Amino acid sequence: MAEREVDRSVSQTVKAQLALRDQILSGALRPGERISELQAVETTGASRTPVRMALVRLEEEGLLEAIPSGGFMVKAFSERDISDSIELRGTLEGLAARFAAERGVSARELEPLKECLAAIDELLRQVPISVDAFSAYVTLNARFHALLTELSRSPPLIRQIDRASALPFASPSGFVMAQSALPEAQQILIIGQEHHRVVIDAIENREGARAEAIMREHARLAVRNLRLALRNRTHLDLLPALALIKTATD
């Protein structure tokens, strides 16, 4: 019934896209196997036309792969693919931070970012960090990264960063929930927040190289999280899109 509230005022294409994305990320659709349009029509409730539109969009999003003979299949990702995707995002965010630093940002524009920083500080003050706090962190962290990206004031760059962040495991907050189960969790958040603080400082002082470097390092922290979460197999289920990850044993 929660599903039905989007029935009106949202296009069938979007509905199908959301439904199919859920099925892919949850593992209901297995990597490597062809997606049946007819089956998708049944599960999404939309007709074939919007379903096919959704499939094309999901391909561009990176979750699907076109089959030469026609149709699409769910893509599978190696651990290396995922860490590369994260580093890719970090590189782009680094470029955004450098642009912001080099081109200059007014105090007024920096204000929302600083507020976001303060809100995360507030969150991290409580020890130990609750699950709710982790969840709130995810939201604030996503906001921080979005604000930072916009500071570049470069539409092409913003667009590319959005596309690079579309994959759930490449998004800035992708592994935060997964790391919540780790013993190192609190330290990692504190270090990440320090990166946030440094990038703002660098941008304020127009230190482009420093701003870029810290955002790259920030992404490396996410790569470290990924490794930790994959090794600590007790909480593997918190990993986003776990079903898409191809392990060496497969």
Next chain:
Amino acid sequence: MAEREVDRSVSQTVKAQLALRDQILSGALRPGERISELQAVETTGASRTPVRMALVRLEEEGLLEAIPSGGFMVKAFSERDISDSIELRGTLEGLAARFAAERGVSARELEPLKECLAAIDELLRQVPISVDAFSAYVTLNARFHALLTELSRSPPLIRQIDRASALPFASPSGFVMAQSALPEAQQILIIGQEHHRVVIDAIENREGARAEAIMREHARLAVRNLRLALRNRTHLDLLPALALIKTATD
């Protein structure tokens, strides 16, 4: 009649996509104005279903922009947008070069790149450089960049670079033809080729930082070309997708 040879064995969707892209890049469809699907049906010869598929793909490609109320319009690009897109590509290619250097590349894998380098050397030996040579350079240069990108052996990165290079003015060889009319043309090609030489050397010696830096600088050369070509208004028509560039006077 040359058009008819793709009639068979190529999907209507691809046909429509190619036709519409041509119309966009040639300026037949003006930036800012809504694309009429019915009109597109007439000009492409495909029916509305493949036309709409093509429109979605062209949006993802970056040439179109979705209109909130429905449909698509041709995007317009500022000079800043274009230079940022080039720098974006350079940053990604820098990452690819660094990956190649850090992760190591066998002599066997480097061979095609070196052959490409030698072929360009051969081309630049003749002075002054003919128009045919420029055209050959475009092909070889595109090949060099493609080979380099693949050396990263990172599918996510390759994918992103391909997407970043999809915009005609952001592609590695985008401004080569435009610069052919410039007096500085020959020097620019020689400098560019030097960059090619350096990146191979850096990868061979596993100097990641150097490989990355030179590819970034390489892209800055393209940015310089862009500036030169835009200022030297006598050969503006050689610029790719000139119709999409919004000038300050507009």
Next chain:
DNA sequence: CGCACGGCTATTGTATACATAAAGCATACA
């Protein structure tokens, strides 16, 4: 027993008809 060829089935790609919503225009009122 294995491989290849042919027919059948199921799925994709395309075309078109329909419904809904947006945009433009005309008219009426302030």
Next chain:
DNA sequence: TGTATGCTTTATGTATACAATAGCCGTGCG
């Protein structure tokens, strides 16, 4: 005369019917 409202027209979004192709299974031959 300008603005607002309602109607008309046209465009987009969706559903469905059709055609062509790819994959699969069974049978026959080597």
